[in-house]
Amino acid sequence: MEELFSKVLQVNVRCRDCEERKANVRVTIELQMTTSPVHKRDLLVKLTDDQDPYFLFNLSISEEDFQSLKVQQGLLIDFASFPQKFIDLLNLCYSEQESHSPRFLLHLSCQSPVLEGPANFSVVETNAFKHLNHLSLRLAQGSDKEVKDYLAVCLSSLKAEKQALEMKLKKTEDDLSRQLSYAQQ
Amino acid sequence: MEELFSKVLQVNVRCRDCEERKANVRVTIELQMTTSPVHKRDLLVKLTDDQDPYFLFNLSISEEDFQSLKVQQGLLIDFASFPQKFIDLLNLCYSEQESHSPRFLLHLSCQSPVLEGPANFSVVETNAFKHLNHLSLRLAQGSDKEVKDYLAVCLSSLKAEKQALEMKLKKTEDDLSRQLSYAQQ
Structure with missing residues:
Protein backbone atom coordinates (compact mmCIF):
# COMPACT_ATOMS: atom_id res chain seq x y z
CA MET A 1 0.00 0.00 0.00
CA SER A 143 -19.26 -0.44 6.11
CA ASP A 144 -18.97 -1.18 9.84
CA LYS A 145 -16.02 -3.46 9.06
CA GLU A 146 -14.28 -0.84 6.92
CA VAL A 147 -14.75 1.88 9.56
CA LYS A 148 -13.51 -0.59 12.18
CA ASP A 149 -10.34 -1.28 10.16
CA TYR A 150 -9.83 2.41 9.48
CA LEU A 151 -10.18 3.27 13.19
CA ALA A 152 -7.75 0.50 14.18
CA VAL A 153 -5.14 2.09 11.89
CA CYS A 154 -5.88 5.59 13.27
CA LEU A 155 -5.58 4.27 16.82
CA SER A 156 -2.24 2.61 16.18
CA SER A 157 -0.70 5.70 14.58
CA LEU A 158 -2.10 7.95 17.32
CA LYS A 159 -0.58 5.61 19.92
CA ALA A 160 2.80 5.91 18.20
CA GLU A 161 2.49 9.72 18.12
CA LYS A 162 1.57 9.77 21.80
CA GLN A 163 4.53 7.57 22.65
CA ALA A 164 6.90 9.83 20.69
CA LEU A 165 5.48 12.81 22.54
CA GLU A 166 6.02 11.12 25.91
CA MET A 167 9.65 10.47 25.00
CA LYS A 168 10.08 14.04 23.85
CA LEU A 169 8.59 15.34 27.11
CA LYS A 170 10.93 13.14 29.12
CA LYS A 171 13.93 14.26 27.08
CA THR A 172 12.96 17.95 27.32
CA GLU A 173 12.60 17.69 31.09
CA ASP A 174 15.95 15.91 31.42
CA ASP A 175 17.81 18.30 29.09
CA LEU A 176 16.44 21.44 30.65
CA SER A 177 16.90 20.29 34.25
CA ARG A 178 20.49 19.40 33.41
CA GLN A 179 21.08 22.83 31.86
CA LEU A 180 19.34 24.45 34.79
CA SER A 181 21.40 22.69 37.45
CA TYR A 182 24.53 23.55 35.45
CA ALA A 183 23.53 27.22 35.20
CA GLN A 184 22.76 27.36 38.93
CA GLN A 185 26.19 26.05 39.95
CA MET B 1 -23.04 4.86 31.89
CA SER B 143 -19.68 -7.32 16.06
CA ASP B 144 -18.06 -5.02 13.50
CA LYS B 145 -20.37 -2.25 14.69
CA GLU B 146 -19.55 -2.81 18.36
CA VAL B 147 -15.79 -2.88 17.68
CA LYS B 148 -16.21 0.27 15.56
CA ASP B 149 -18.00 2.06 18.42
CA TYR B 150 -15.44 0.84 20.95
CA LEU B 151 -12.55 2.06 18.77
CA ALA B 152 -14.19 5.45 18.24
CA VAL B 153 -14.30 5.88 22.04
CA CYS B 154 -10.66 4.72 22.40
CA LEU B 155 -9.61 7.15 19.68
CA SER B 156 -11.35 10.08 21.28
CA SER B 157 -9.83 9.45 24.72
CA LEU B 158 -6.40 8.86 23.20
CA LYS B 159 -6.74 12.17 21.34
CA ALA B 160 -7.55 13.93 24.61
CA GLU B 161 -4.54 12.30 26.31
CA LYS B 162 -2.28 13.33 23.44
CA GLN B 163 -3.57 16.90 23.60
CA ALA B 164 -2.96 17.03 27.37
CA LEU B 165 0.56 15.74 26.76
CA GLU B 166 1.19 18.41 24.13
CA MET B 167 0.09 21.09 26.56
CA LYS B 168 2.27 19.64 29.30
CA LEU B 169 5.26 19.57 26.94
CA LYS B 170 4.69 23.20 26.01
CA LYS B 171 4.34 24.22 29.65
CA THR B 172 7.44 22.27 30.70
CA GLU B 173 9.48 23.89 27.94
CA ASP B 174 8.22 27.36 28.88
CA ASP B 175 8.73 26.87 32.64
CA LEU B 176 12.20 25.44 32.35
CA SER B 177 13.42 27.96 29.78
CA ARG B 178 12.15 30.73 32.01
CA GLN B 179 13.96 29.26 35.03
CA LEU B 180 17.03 28.71 32.88
CA SER B 181 17.20 32.25 31.56
CA TYR B 182 16.66 33.51 35.14
CA ALA B 183 19.48 31.31 36.47
CA GLN B 184 21.81 32.43 33.72
CA GLN B 185 21.36 36.12 34.47
Whole structure:
Protein backbone atom coordinates (compact mmCIF):
# COMPACT_ATOMS: atom_id res chain seq x y z
CA MET A 1 0.00 0.00 0.00
CA GLU A 2 1.57 3.24 -1.12
CA GLU A 3 0.07 6.54 -0.03
CA LEU A 4 0.11 8.98 -2.93
CA PHE A 5 -1.87 11.85 -1.44
CA SER A 6 -3.42 12.82 1.90
CA LYS A 7 -4.66 16.33 2.56
CA VAL A 8 -7.53 18.03 4.32
CA LEU A 9 -9.54 19.78 1.61
CA GLN A 10 -12.58 21.98 1.66
CA VAL A 11 -15.54 20.18 0.17
CA ASN A 12 -19.01 21.47 -0.60
CA VAL A 13 -21.41 18.94 0.80
CA ARG A 14 -24.94 18.74 -0.55
CA CYS A 15 -27.65 16.35 0.63
CA ARG A 16 -31.26 16.11 -0.53
CA ASP A 17 -33.45 19.06 0.54
CA CYS A 18 -30.54 20.58 2.48
CA GLU A 19 -28.53 23.71 2.07
CA GLU A 20 -25.06 23.25 0.76
CA ARG A 21 -22.44 23.42 3.49
CA LYS A 22 -18.65 23.47 3.55
CA ALA A 23 -16.77 20.68 5.29
CA ASN A 24 -13.12 19.86 5.87
CA VAL A 25 -12.56 16.40 4.53
CA ARG A 26 -9.33 14.45 4.37
CA VAL A 27 -8.86 13.03 0.89
CA THR A 28 -6.44 10.11 0.71
CA ILE A 29 -5.29 8.33 -2.42
CA GLU A 30 -3.47 5.05 -2.10
CA LEU A 31 -2.11 2.57 -4.59
CA GLN A 32 -2.58 -1.03 -3.60
CA MET A 33 -0.41 -3.60 -5.35
CA THR A 34 -1.33 -7.26 -5.23
CA THR A 35 1.02 -9.81 -6.77
CA SER A 36 -0.79 -13.02 -5.92
CA PRO A 37 -2.73 -14.73 -7.41
CA VAL A 38 -2.40 -12.20 -10.23
CA HIS A 39 -0.51 -8.95 -10.54
CA LYS A 40 -3.07 -6.25 -9.85
CA ARG A 41 -3.09 -2.56 -9.10
CA ASP A 42 -5.97 -0.81 -7.41
CA LEU A 43 -6.35 2.85 -6.71
CA LEU A 44 -8.07 3.54 -3.39
CA VAL A 45 -9.82 6.85 -2.86
CA LYS A 46 -10.79 7.53 0.74
CA LEU A 47 -12.66 10.46 2.28
CA THR A 48 -12.41 10.78 6.06
CA ASP A 49 -12.97 13.47 8.68
CA ASP A 50 -10.26 13.98 11.32
CA GLN A 51 -12.98 15.19 13.71
CA ASP A 52 -15.56 12.47 13.09
CA PRO A 53 -14.37 8.87 13.52
CA TYR A 54 -17.43 7.47 11.75
CA PHE A 55 -17.01 9.47 8.55
CA LEU A 56 -15.69 7.21 5.80
CA PHE A 57 -16.44 7.12 2.09
CA ASN A 58 -14.31 5.08 -0.22
CA LEU A 59 -13.84 3.70 -3.70
CA SER A 60 -11.47 1.13 -5.08
CA ILE A 61 -10.67 1.55 -8.79
CA SER A 62 -9.15 -1.43 -10.57
CA GLU A 63 -7.67 -1.23 -14.09
CA GLU A 64 -10.94 -2.66 -15.47
CA ASP A 65 -13.05 -0.20 -13.46
CA PHE A 66 -10.91 2.56 -14.89
CA GLN A 67 -11.69 1.50 -18.46
CA SER A 68 -15.41 2.07 -17.92
CA LEU A 69 -14.75 5.29 -16.01
CA LYS A 70 -12.61 6.44 -18.94
CA VAL A 71 -15.32 5.79 -21.50
CA GLN A 72 -18.13 7.10 -19.31
CA GLN A 73 -16.39 10.39 -18.46
CA GLY A 74 -14.43 10.86 -21.68
CA LEU A 75 -11.00 10.73 -20.06
CA LEU A 76 -8.01 10.83 -22.39
CA ILE A 77 -5.41 9.29 -20.09
CA ASP A 78 -4.58 5.73 -19.12
CA PHE A 79 -4.71 4.08 -15.69
CA ALA A 80 -1.01 4.67 -14.99
CA SER A 81 -1.27 8.46 -15.39
CA PHE A 82 -4.69 8.75 -13.74
CA PRO A 83 -3.52 9.02 -10.09
CA GLN A 84 -1.16 11.94 -10.80
CA LYS A 85 -3.78 13.74 -12.90
CA PHE A 86 -6.34 13.30 -10.11
CA ILE A 87 -3.80 14.58 -7.54
CA ASP A 88 -3.07 17.61 -9.76
CA LEU A 89 -6.79 18.42 -9.77
CA LEU A 90 -6.99 18.03 -5.97
CA ASN A 91 -3.95 20.27 -5.54
CA LEU A 92 -5.61 22.88 -7.76
CA CYS A 93 -8.62 22.83 -5.42
CA TYR A 94 -6.30 22.98 -2.41
CA SER A 95 -4.41 26.00 -3.74
CA GLU A 96 -7.65 27.87 -4.37
CA GLN A 97 -9.63 27.00 -1.28
CA GLU A 98 -8.78 30.20 0.58
CA SER A 99 -9.82 32.33 -2.40
CA HIS A 100 -13.17 34.16 -2.48
CA SER A 101 -14.22 32.80 -5.83
CA PRO A 102 -12.25 29.62 -6.35
CA ARG A 103 -12.22 28.31 -9.89
CA PHE A 104 -11.86 24.68 -8.84
CA LEU A 105 -14.16 23.22 -6.23
CA LEU A 106 -14.81 19.81 -4.71
CA HIS A 107 -18.37 18.59 -4.32
CA LEU A 108 -19.74 15.70 -2.33
CA SER A 109 -23.41 15.06 -2.90
CA CYS A 110 -25.81 12.33 -1.94
CA GLN A 111 -29.47 11.52 -2.50
CA SER A 112 -30.49 11.15 1.12
CA PRO A 113 -31.27 14.01 3.55
CA VAL A 114 -28.14 13.22 5.60
CA LEU A 115 -24.73 12.32 4.26
CA GLU A 116 -24.99 8.55 3.94
CA GLY A 117 -25.13 5.79 1.38
CA PRO A 118 -23.44 6.28 -1.99
CA ALA A 119 -22.15 9.79 -2.65
CA ASN A 120 -20.75 11.55 -5.69
CA PHE A 121 -17.37 13.17 -5.27
CA SER A 122 -16.57 15.61 -8.08
CA VAL A 123 -13.97 18.11 -9.12
CA VAL A 124 -15.79 21.01 -10.72
CA GLU A 125 -14.36 24.02 -12.53
CA THR A 126 -16.51 27.09 -12.65
CA ASN A 127 -15.93 29.62 -15.42
CA ALA A 128 -18.01 32.59 -16.53
CA PHE A 129 -20.10 30.36 -18.72
CA LYS A 130 -20.75 27.08 -16.87
CA HIS A 131 -19.74 24.40 -14.39
CA LEU A 132 -17.32 21.94 -15.94
CA ASN A 133 -17.18 18.52 -14.39
CA HIS A 134 -13.56 17.34 -14.57
CA LEU A 135 -14.07 14.12 -12.71
CA SER A 136 -16.89 12.50 -10.80
CA LEU A 137 -16.44 9.40 -8.66
CA ARG A 138 -19.17 7.41 -6.98
CA LEU A 139 -18.00 6.59 -3.46
CA ALA A 140 -19.60 4.10 -1.12
CA GLN A 141 -20.08 4.80 2.56
CA GLY A 142 -17.71 2.70 4.66
CA SER A 143 -19.26 -0.44 6.11
CA ASP A 144 -18.97 -1.18 9.84
CA LYS A 145 -16.02 -3.46 9.06
CA GLU A 146 -14.28 -0.84 6.92
CA VAL A 147 -14.75 1.88 9.56
CA LYS A 148 -13.51 -0.59 12.18
CA ASP A 149 -10.34 -1.28 10.16
CA TYR A 150 -9.83 2.41 9.48
CA LEU A 151 -10.18 3.27 13.19
CA ALA A 152 -7.75 0.50 14.18
CA VAL A 153 -5.14 2.09 11.89
CA CYS A 154 -5.88 5.59 13.27
CA LEU A 155 -5.58 4.27 16.82
CA SER A 156 -2.24 2.61 16.18
CA SER A 157 -0.70 5.70 14.58
CA LEU A 158 -2.10 7.95 17.32
CA LYS A 159 -0.58 5.61 19.92
CA ALA A 160 2.80 5.91 18.20
CA GLU A 161 2.49 9.72 18.12
CA LYS A 162 1.57 9.77 21.80
CA GLN A 163 4.53 7.57 22.65
CA ALA A 164 6.90 9.83 20.69
CA LEU A 165 5.48 12.81 22.54
CA GLU A 166 6.02 11.12 25.91
CA MET A 167 9.65 10.47 25.00
CA LYS A 168 10.08 14.04 23.85
CA LEU A 169 8.59 15.34 27.11
CA LYS A 170 10.93 13.14 29.12
CA LYS A 171 13.93 14.26 27.08
CA THR A 172 12.96 17.95 27.32
CA GLU A 173 12.60 17.69 31.09
CA ASP A 174 15.95 15.91 31.42
CA ASP A 175 17.81 18.30 29.09
CA LEU A 176 16.44 21.44 30.65
CA SER A 177 16.90 20.29 34.25
CA ARG A 178 20.49 19.40 33.41
CA GLN A 179 21.08 22.83 31.86
CA LEU A 180 19.34 24.45 34.79
CA SER A 181 21.40 22.69 37.45
CA TYR A 182 24.53 23.55 35.45
CA ALA A 183 23.53 27.22 35.20
CA GLN A 184 22.76 27.36 38.93
CA GLN A 185 26.19 26.05 39.95
CA MET B 1 -23.04 4.86 31.89
CA GLU B 2 -21.08 4.39 35.09
CA GLU B 3 -17.76 2.57 35.04
CA LEU B 4 -17.51 0.30 38.07
CA PHE B 5 -14.30 -1.55 37.25
CA SER B 6 -11.55 -1.50 34.63
CA LYS B 7 -8.32 -3.40 35.12
CA VAL B 8 -5.90 -5.44 33.05
CA LEU B 9 -6.08 -8.97 34.39
CA GLN B 10 -4.26 -12.15 33.54
CA VAL B 11 -6.58 -14.60 31.85
CA ASN B 12 -5.97 -18.22 30.86
CA VAL B 13 -7.20 -18.54 27.31
CA ARG B 14 -8.14 -21.93 25.94
CA CYS B 15 -9.36 -22.66 22.42
CA ARG B 16 -10.23 -26.03 20.86
CA ASP B 17 -7.20 -28.28 20.24
CA CYS B 18 -4.83 -25.54 21.47
CA GLU B 19 -2.55 -25.26 24.44
CA GLU B 20 -3.71 -22.99 27.18
CA ARG B 21 -1.99 -19.61 27.08
CA LYS B 22 -1.92 -16.59 29.36
CA ALA B 23 -3.16 -13.25 28.06
CA ASN B 24 -3.48 -9.77 29.53
CA VAL B 25 -7.06 -8.75 29.10
CA ARG B 26 -8.76 -5.55 30.24
CA VAL B 27 -11.96 -6.38 32.07
CA THR B 28 -14.42 -3.51 32.29
CA ILE B 29 -17.71 -3.50 34.15
CA GLU B 30 -20.17 -0.73 33.49
CA LEU B 31 -23.65 0.01 34.75
CA GLN B 32 -25.97 1.40 32.14
CA MET B 33 -29.08 3.19 33.36
CA THR B 34 -31.96 3.81 31.00
CA THR B 35 -34.94 5.82 32.23
CA SER B 36 -37.02 5.94 29.08
CA PRO B 37 -39.27 4.30 28.01
CA VAL B 38 -38.88 2.27 31.22
CA HIS B 39 -36.47 2.44 34.10
CA LYS B 40 -33.86 -0.21 33.37
CA ARG B 41 -30.44 -1.17 34.64
CA ASP B 42 -28.03 -3.26 32.62
CA LEU B 43 -24.65 -4.51 33.67
CA LEU B 44 -22.14 -4.49 30.81
CA VAL B 45 -19.15 -6.79 30.98
CA LYS B 46 -16.47 -6.05 28.40
CA LEU B 47 -13.19 -7.81 27.66
CA THR B 48 -10.70 -5.88 25.55
CA ASP B 49 -6.98 -6.00 24.81
CA ASP B 50 -5.02 -2.73 25.01
CA GLN B 51 -2.61 -4.16 22.40
CA ASP B 52 -5.17 -5.56 19.96
CA PRO B 53 -7.81 -3.12 18.69
CA TYR B 54 -9.97 -5.94 17.30
CA PHE B 55 -10.26 -7.87 20.56
CA LEU B 56 -13.72 -7.35 22.04
CA PHE B 57 -15.99 -9.73 23.91
CA ASN B 58 -19.01 -8.45 25.73
CA LEU B 59 -22.17 -9.28 27.58
CA SER B 60 -25.07 -7.17 28.72
CA ILE B 61 -26.91 -8.50 31.78
CA SER B 62 -30.37 -7.11 32.44
CA GLU B 63 -32.28 -7.74 35.66
CA GLU B 64 -34.24 -10.50 33.89
CA ASP B 65 -31.06 -12.08 32.50
CA PHE B 66 -29.70 -12.05 36.00
CA GLN B 67 -32.65 -14.06 37.32
CA SER B 68 -31.86 -16.96 34.98
CA LEU B 69 -28.13 -16.63 35.68
CA LYS B 70 -28.93 -16.77 39.39
CA VAL B 71 -30.97 -19.96 39.07
CA GLN B 72 -28.60 -21.58 36.60
CA GLN B 73 -25.47 -20.94 38.67
CA GLY B 74 -27.00 -21.15 42.13
CA LEU B 75 -26.15 -17.56 43.10
CA LEU B 76 -27.44 -16.37 46.47
CA ILE B 77 -27.33 -12.63 45.84
CA ASP B 78 -29.64 -10.22 44.06
CA PHE B 79 -28.98 -8.06 40.99
CA ALA B 80 -28.09 -4.99 43.09
CA SER B 81 -25.27 -6.74 44.95
CA PHE B 82 -24.04 -8.74 41.96
CA PRO B 83 -21.67 -6.11 40.47
CA GLN B 84 -19.75 -5.63 43.72
CA LYS B 85 -19.52 -9.38 44.33
CA PHE B 86 -18.23 -9.89 40.79
CA ILE B 87 -15.70 -7.07 41.27
CA ASP B 88 -14.56 -8.65 44.56
CA LEU B 89 -13.89 -11.90 42.69
CA LEU B 90 -11.96 -10.06 39.95
CA ASN B 91 -9.91 -8.22 42.58
CA LEU B 92 -9.11 -11.56 44.23
CA CYS B 93 -7.76 -12.78 40.88
CA TYR B 94 -5.86 -9.50 40.43
CA SER B 95 -4.23 -9.73 43.85
CA GLU B 96 -3.07 -13.28 43.18
CA GLN B 97 -1.96 -13.03 39.57
CA GLU B 98 1.73 -12.58 40.44
CA SER B 99 1.67 -15.62 42.71
CA HIS B 100 3.13 -18.96 41.57
CA SER B 101 0.08 -20.96 42.42
CA PRO B 102 -2.82 -18.53 42.45
CA ARG B 103 -5.93 -19.80 44.13
CA PHE B 104 -8.25 -17.70 41.97
CA LEU B 105 -7.89 -17.71 38.21
CA LEU B 106 -9.76 -16.30 35.25
CA HIS B 107 -10.50 -18.49 32.27
CA LEU B 108 -11.66 -17.59 28.79
CA SER B 109 -12.49 -20.55 26.65
CA CYS B 110 -14.12 -21.02 23.28
CA GLN B 111 -15.09 -23.92 21.06
CA SER B 112 -13.24 -22.83 17.94
CA PRO B 113 -9.50 -23.28 17.25
CA VAL B 114 -8.93 -19.51 17.47
CA LEU B 115 -10.47 -17.13 19.97
CA GLU B 116 -13.70 -16.14 18.24
CA GLY B 117 -17.43 -16.56 18.48
CA PRO B 118 -19.04 -16.98 21.89
CA ALA B 119 -16.61 -17.55 24.75
CA ASN B 120 -16.99 -18.55 28.37
CA PHE B 121 -15.45 -16.23 30.92
CA SER B 122 -15.12 -17.85 34.35
CA VAL B 123 -13.74 -17.17 37.78
CA VAL B 124 -12.32 -20.45 39.07
CA GLU B 125 -10.97 -21.25 42.50
CA THR B 126 -8.55 -24.14 42.73
CA ASN B 127 -8.16 -25.92 46.04
CA ALA B 128 -6.40 -29.18 46.89
CA PHE B 129 -9.47 -31.13 45.97
CA LYS B 130 -11.01 -29.56 42.84
CA HIS B 131 -11.72 -26.57 40.60
CA LEU B 132 -14.62 -24.55 41.92
CA ASN B 133 -16.49 -22.47 39.41
CA HIS B 134 -17.55 -19.25 41.15
CA LEU B 135 -19.05 -17.59 38.12
CA SER B 136 -19.22 -18.32 34.44
CA LEU B 137 -20.48 -15.82 31.88
CA ARG B 138 -21.09 -16.47 28.22
CA LEU B 139 -19.67 -13.51 26.29
CA ALA B 140 -20.29 -12.74 22.63
CA GLN B 141 -17.56 -11.57 20.33
CA GLY B 142 -18.02 -7.92 19.42
CA SER B 143 -19.68 -7.32 16.06
CA ASP B 144 -18.06 -5.02 13.50
CA LYS B 145 -20.37 -2.25 14.69
CA GLU B 146 -19.55 -2.81 18.36
CA VAL B 147 -15.79 -2.88 17.68
CA LYS B 148 -16.21 0.27 15.56
CA ASP B 149 -18.00 2.06 18.42
CA TYR B 150 -15.44 0.84 20.95
CA LEU B 151 -12.55 2.06 18.77
CA ALA B 152 -14.19 5.45 18.24
CA VAL B 153 -14.30 5.88 22.04
CA CYS B 154 -10.66 4.72 22.40
CA LEU B 155 -9.61 7.15 19.68
CA SER B 156 -11.35 10.08 21.28
CA SER B 157 -9.83 9.45 24.72
CA LEU B 158 -6.40 8.86 23.20
CA LYS B 159 -6.74 12.17 21.34
CA ALA B 160 -7.55 13.93 24.61
CA GLU B 161 -4.54 12.30 26.31
CA LYS B 162 -2.28 13.33 23.44
CA GLN B 163 -3.57 16.90 23.60
CA ALA B 164 -2.96 17.03 27.37
CA LEU B 165 0.56 15.74 26.76
CA GLU B 166 1.19 18.41 24.13
CA MET B 167 0.09 21.09 26.56
CA LYS B 168 2.27 19.64 29.30
CA LEU B 169 5.26 19.57 26.94
CA LYS B 170 4.69 23.20 26.01
CA LYS B 171 4.34 24.22 29.65
CA THR B 172 7.44 22.27 30.70
CA GLU B 173 9.48 23.89 27.94
CA ASP B 174 8.22 27.36 28.88
CA ASP B 175 8.73 26.87 32.64
CA LEU B 176 12.20 25.44 32.35
CA SER B 177 13.42 27.96 29.78
CA ARG B 178 12.15 30.73 32.01
CA GLN B 179 13.96 29.26 35.03
CA LEU B 180 17.03 28.71 32.88
CA SER B 181 17.20 32.25 31.56
CA TYR B 182 16.66 33.51 35.14
CA ALA B 183 19.48 31.31 36.47
CA GLN B 184 21.81 32.43 33.72
CA GLN B 185 21.36 36.12 34.47
